[in-house]
Amino acid sequence: MHGLQYIVAAGFFQSPEVQVALMVGSAVAVTSAVVGTFVVIRGQSFLGHALGDVGSTGAAGAALIGIQAIWGFLSGGLVAGVAVDVLSRRPRERDVATGVVLSSMLGLSALFIYLITQLSSSTGVTQEILFGSIFTVAPRLVWPLSVLSVLALMLIGFLYRPLLLSSVSEDAALSRGVPVRLVSLLFLLAMITAVEQSALVVGALLSTALLIGPAATAIRFTRQLGYTLLLATVFALADTWVGILLAYNSFTWPPAGRGWPVSFFIVAIMVFLYLVSQIIPRAPSRRADKGGDSQ
Amino acid sequence: MMQIWHQVFQPGLFTYPFLIHAWVSASAIAIISAVIGFFVNLRGESFVAHALPRGAFAGAAAAFLVGASSLLGLSVFAVAMALGMGTMRRQGEKGVSTALILVMALALGDLFLTVGNAYAPEVFALLFGQLLGVSASEMIAITILSAVLLLVVGAVFRPLLLSSTVPEFAAARGVPLTVMNITFTVLVALAASLTVPVVGALLAFSLMIGPAAAGWYLAKSPGRAMAYAVVVALSSVWVSIVIGYDTSLPVGFLVATFCLIAYGGARWIHFSRSRRAPAPSPRPQT
């Protein structure tokens, strides 16, 4: 018991902020891990990242008119997701369209934040939107966030097979009559939900970490999709919990007892796990020649 | 007439030293961003172009923490990231390693800023740029480094173009593809670290993507695509400086907006052109 004190600083489980953070963090971790697995399979890391970024525009807008950041994040993601989808018809074009939409939304974000700093002298809003602070999530957001998580997971469950088929081979999916475009649009919705939620927790700039990291790490260990999803969820949960714990402990750390950012711990642990997974040799692969869009 | 002139071009716009610094350094980075942006588009590497300025942000934050020159911090971090991406990149998962290197750098930046107890305006300046705060020595450094980068792009122009369009043929002629990959990423990194102090980490990317994408739709040959991109980039930053000075709106916002307008316009011109003369549909390439 005495040793535990060094691992878990006093008052960890009693603190209401920590309780909220653990609940919200867990919901977000599960959604991000599951959705992220498909994002990695579909090679949409850039879009996933961009959605997190543009969410910050919405969040800045929300801060400007004084509503909860999460609704700003979600609407920002929705606008950008639709814009990218409309503008891109070819792979390379998708890349550039994502870039252009992203940069213009960030420009807007700059304007909003500028206006915020002009209207109120509230400092710190920039860093909070961009890097998140899970300890300041309002307790009454636990419910809506959990509901959003469940909705996103249900959507993935509903799309599971056609989504997997159209991710692996679009032609095969089309030949089976899968409405590929509809499936990818619905998946985009799930992606926006997952990304914007984690944007709230780890911040807009870092939401990619929870989305891509656990999935990319899990894929290295297993080749079966079910296990990948499970493993990614485990990694994401463990990462979030340890991150919250370390951040809580870090209030007593140097240099100033200000506490190190939660997002930093979550990202650092994730990247560390990913690097370790890259070093560990894979089980000997029997590469089945699937053909299709394996480029 | 004269009154409108004075309304738009307010006194001091071309005479105050800090504005002269802004004009010169913004023009330098507009040119280098547009030229390198062409290759970013050609290779479909927007994500890398987006990630490097962001990662460079961490460098600036680190420099802020230890009190070193921010340009140095930016370049060291950006180049380190570029090398990391070049070596970690595997086929089929390049987005993943780019994404993770990016978030790691950002998280470090966040840590440095928190630990270093930076005030919001400093964070804001790093993220969104401070065009009107460029010092004389920074201006000189930015201009010289831009010129050097342009020379390097000129030197690797042909092999980079060849390896980006017909990689098999380039390899057959002895162009080392991995070296070309790393050269490209490092070029983006260095251009990014010049751009970040001026338009900010978040929007350095607009200058690289927007004008180049606009030039892409307007031109048929690489040289002209670059020329158009340079024109678009220069006019975007110039107009942004004038409006930014008049209205004190953030320059990053203005630059991003004008780049978006130019992209939209170019795309519209391109499609109305091609609708008039329908091109034969290309056969699918594998």
Add this chain to the structure above:
Amino acid sequence: MAVEPAITMDQVDVVLSGHTILRGLDFSIARGAFVGVIGPNGAGKTTLIRLILGLIHPSTGTIRVLGMPVGKGRRRIGYVPQSFAADPDLPLRAKDLVGLGLDGERWGFALPSRSRQQRIQEMLDRVGASAYANEPVGTLSGGERQRLLIAQALLTNPDILLLDEPLSNLDIRSGHEIIELVDEIARERQVTVLFVAHDMNPLLTVMNEVLYLAQGRAVVGSVDDVVQPEVLSRLYGQPVDVLRVRGRILVIASDSVVPLTHFEGVAHGQPSSPHL
């Protein structure tokens, strides 16, 4: 005239990440020959091309190209890849792409000069591509792209021309046009041609030697000598029949048909591998 053979292989094995891709290659190809490199998918045709280009190295054995070790004199080997990917709005004209064949691997910009323009224009004329010299490459058809790639490879006046499955993205008529073009150019410039294909029939009238690859092994010789049941059975390691029907050749392995001919009217399909 031919002092040194164009290509000489001496007991060459290629092992890539533990797998033996090519074994016991031992042949030479005379200058000026038109060689069809034929074999089922996975037989090692592309590996052979990469070997000659010096992009991979043999595990054992030696290769000499034009009397030199591989990797030297790259500009004397013209390489025509299968195709290239390009969006319709890629700002690169046909003549820009061909121009890269002249000096694309060199540092710096190409200074525009009259003689440079002229060489590129002559080559575009030669391959019949001048009509679309100023069009963006992404808007061109597969056959048109193939002509550009051939022009690109020929700009350095190579002694050897390597074509890696140039027919695989083409319809039958454009395929024949490409074969005729390569044949004409090879004769007038006395270029040695290695033409990779998985169907030998379109090449029967132009090639004077066949390099038949299967199971990582190769036989080289005239079509009449090589495409024989005994020779191919030994190469495949299983009984193989050869049918000659109206001037066309059909190779049949014991467990599956290897349609080395595509009958007129039959869809262009991938021949199945005779042995898995």
